[in-house]
Amino acid sequence: MTLYRKLLPLFCLFVLSINTLADDERDQVLGSLQAQVASTTPEKGLLFLPSEQREIAFGAIDQLFPTRTITASTDPRPLVEAPLSLGELAYQVDQSEQTIDQLLADRRVRGFLVLQGNRILLEHYAPGHGPDTRWISFSVTKSVTSMLIGAAIRDGLINSVDDPVTRYLPRFIGTAYENVTVGQVLQMASGIKWNEDYDDPKSDVAKAGGANGLTLLNYLSGLQRSASPGERFNYNTAETNLAGEILRAAIGNNATTYLERTIWHPFGMANDAAWLLGEAYGGELGGCCISATLRDYGRLGLFAKSQYLGTGPQMVDHAFMKESTEPSRGYDGYGYLWWLWGDEVFSAIGIFGQHIYVNPALDLVVAMHGNDDTADALALEGTLIAAVRAIEQFLRADSVAP
Numbered sequence: 001m002t003l004y005r006k007l008l009p010l011f012c013l014f015v016l017s018i019n020t021l022a023d024d025e026r027d028q029v030l031g032s033l034q035a036q037v038a039s040t041t042p043e044k045g046l047l048f049l050p051s052e053q054r055e056i057a058f059g060a061i062d063q064l065f066p067t068r069t070i071t072a073s074t075d076p077r078p079l080v081e082a083p084l085s086l087g088e089l090a091y092q093v094d095q096s097e098q099t100i101d102q103l104l105a106d107r108r109v110r111g112f113l114v115l116q117g118n119r120i121l122l123e124h125y126a127p128g129h130g131p132d133t134r135w136i137s138f139s140v141t142k143s144v145t146s147m148l149i150g151a152a153i154r155d156g157l158i159n160s161v162d163d164p165v166t167r168y169l170p171r172f173i174g175t176a177y178e179n180v181t182v183g184q185v186l187q188m189a190s191g192i193k194w195n196e197d198y199d200d201p202k203s204d205v206a207k208a209g210g211a212n213g214l215t216l217l218n219y220l221s222g223l224q225r226s227a228s229p230g231e232r233f234n235y236n237t238a239e240t241n242l243a244g245e246i247l248r249a250a251i252g253n254n255a256t257t258y259l260e261r262t263i264w265h266p267f268g269m270a271n272d273a274a275w276l277l278g279e280a281y282g283g284e285l286g287g288c289c290i291s292a293t294l295r296d297y298g299r300l301g302l303f304a305k306s307q308y309l310g311t312g313p314q315m316v317d318h319a320f321m322k323e324s325t326e327p328s329r330g331y332d333g334y335g336y337l338w339w340l341w342g343d344e345v346f347s348a349i350g351i352f353g354q355h356i357y358v359n360p361a362l363d364l365v366v367a368m369h370g371n372d373d374t375a376d377a378l379a380l381e382g383t384l385i386a387a388v389r390a391i392e393q394f395l396r397a398d399s400v401a402p
Helices: 002-017 023-037 042-047 051-057 100-105 140-154 182-186 204-208 213-221 237-251 255-264 294-309 318-324 378-400
Strands: 067-070 090-093 096-099 109-116 119-125 273-276 290-292 339-342 345-350 354-359 364-370
Touching: 067 255, 067 290, 090 378, 096 100, 096 378, 100 109, 100 378, 109 294, 109 378, 119 294, 140 182, 140 237, 140 255, 140 290, 140 294, 140 318, 140 345, 140 354, 182 237, 204 213, 204 237, 213 237, 237 255, 255 273, 290 294, 294 318, 294 345, 294 354, 294 364, 354 378, 364 378
Parallel strands: none
Antiparallel strands: 067 273, 090 096, 109 119, 109 364, 273 290, 339 345, 345 354, 354 364
């Protein structure tokens, strides 16, 4: 925290001046800031920035912290503009009526996209935000890592989610993780004792929530068990990064290259993206921080839908993808790093309002770039889901209209 307090004034200076600096001066500020933040945890610093500053920081992660570039496909998947008049659709939030137009006018909503198949039914950007903005996804990345585990199963690099973690990370032999499976890690049901209290400076998440590589593995190796594996859901940020460690150990490569080969390029993501690294030249954070455009958020949703339905080329093991969106024993609202809504609907969700919502039955994907006032974004998420339910009802009615 001492380092963070030293860095915050520099970060504020950068944010206040970035729009008025000439290019060469801006490069100097960015270079100075990067040197200062190289030894801290980026996501911790981002949590405490004021909203106005986050609007710049969330769209410039690759300029502030170490990232690895995910290159665009040479054959972008086309999205066709087919706008529908959805703005006046109404829904209830806290016993008051709101409309889609009101949601779009909310300053916390930076970008909002509604896709049905490859058709763009609605696309909206707040001032200062646009189609080329690469916005940080936070925990949306967890669901991408889950799909990469599924790709590794398809490629025969991971045998099964029933494999013990120690098959890929033998350093866990003799620790509380010895009998934990890959699937139990993906379901956040390892049974390992973990404190996710963001307000407690002595909590596990405060100590190791942003850890990666050997630092992460050494910390987790010292934890004890609080429940039998698979029995209890306990949200654990570190174990999403552990999923990334399992992935890299299995594939013998970095996650970015594997993402390009298995998803980003073959499915036609149209823009470069960036994946935050645990440290310069290090491994990607398996649980956090791919920065991508809103349309590529949407394409990720289309990809997940295609693998769930088993349509198109099998880039993720289809059986794994179906299983990953089924309720887990520990919590019926969570699968393999996907949040579940029932009726075969699932979401990738990140703090401050990042969201990819997938309803395969309606061929519907809704994506959002968010900048909520609080990290948990509970009120904004509740409003979003109410709005999406209204869109779903409209689409169902439209499909049966004569």
